[in-house]
Amino acid sequence: MSDIKRIPLNKLEIGMYVTEQSEGVADGRVQEKGFIRREETLRKLQAKKIAEVYIDVKKGKDSPFALPVLTSQTTFKARVVLDEERSRAEKVYGEARGLMSDIIANVKMGKAIDVAPVEELAEDINDSILNNPNALLCLSQIREKDQYLLEHSINVGLLISVFSTHLGYDKATVKELTMGGLLHDIGKIRVPYQVLNKPGKLTDDEWVEMKMHVAYGQAVLQESKGISDIAKSICGLHHERLDGTGYPMGLSGDEINVYGRMAAVVDVYDAVTASRCYHKGMSPFEAMKLLVKMSEDHLDKGLVYSFIRCMSVYPVGTVVELNNGLVGVVIEPNLQLPSEPKIRTFFNSKRRSFEAAKVVDLAKLPRDSKAEHKIMCTREAEEFKVDIRDYL
Ligand SMILES: [Fe+2]
Structure with missing residues (x-):
């Protein structure tokens, strides 16, 4: 876990430690990295047109306005299935x-x-x-x-x-x-x-x-x-x-x-x-x-x-219908490809009949069958009188 956080410039306070990642440090608009010790430094910084600066919360004060710096968009690497x-x-x-x-x-x-x-x-x-x-x-x-x-x-x-x-x-x-x-x-x-x-x-x-x-x-x-x-x-x-x-x-x-x-x-x-x-x-x-x-x-x-x-746009538990008529419950969202989650299908709306539950990972389908496995809309579990617990 990084000790670096980003904070809106107007929430910077005396006692915080500004790091070199901050916009403006490299091009000289912000004088230098380091501790904010004086009101005057704060005022000078706040006069610059910079939205936010990066602070090191191990070296200086933390703030309830500081956001962690993302190292990647997906912190979620599930440890187990x-x-x-x-x-x-x-x-x-x-x-x-x-x-x-x-x-x-x-x-x-x-x-x-x-x-x-x-x-x-x-x-x-x-x-x-x-x-x-x-x-x-x-x-x-x-x-x-x-x-x-x-x-x-x-x-x-x-x-x-x-x-x-x-x-x-x-x-x-x-x-x-x-x-x-x-x-x-x-x-x-x-x-x-x-x-x-x-x-x-x-x-x-x-x-x-x-x-x-x-x-x-x-x-x-x-x-x-x-x-x-x-x-x-x-x-x-x-x-x-x-x-x-x-x-x-x-x-x-x-x-x-x-x-x-x-x-x-x-x-x-x-x-x-x-x-x-x-x-x-x-x-x-x-x-x-x-x-x-x-x-x-x-x-x-x-x-x-x-x-x-x-x-993801289709969080776990969402009931979705594909363009081939299959209806299923999202059992695992795909954070990289949000429109291609893993689902468990249970109903065929073209045949209007329930089918044996089957897991379909929309992201892992062969290219030729992807075209007929696109999510068309979301549905409600109640429409099928099912308890989604049985499919999750
Ligand atoms: Fe409330």
């Missing part, structure tokens, strides 16, 4: 359900969160994701309609773990982010049940109450010993939007640190893909399109595109 990780991932997901249910019950009774088991769970999640992210991501596709808060909390934890690993964050930061993801909506416990689960549109007063979940969550995390600032950022900032239209503080632009921006992306993604008792969730593909739209004003564009690259 999906089948090998499947049972371990199921165990971790089971533990997550148990622990999050306990936390929800405890917070309901006004108790603080015992941080140690959350930390352990975050480590187990991160390990499984390093082994093979698709094993846990498969499980996040399976939802029960009345378990929204529980499943959304777990999924935001999983997604932010996958995303931050992809972005190249170090293990300790990924763990803090995962803990923040798991606990980001814990304040919803204190929102009245009829508001939290109201099927229709909220009234203005109800909406005010709903928005309070951020402040309630921050209070719970404050009362709980050992919660890091990173985890608190995730909770406090996940509804802030870059154009200032978010809540609770209406922060904008650089006032929202990178952790809050990442949380906003994964929170929206999971929220819109979830089916609730009163509306059907979007397909992952539709959700990606929405994220792109929201990156015009609400979400960080760079992070949205990184997230799409990380999940």
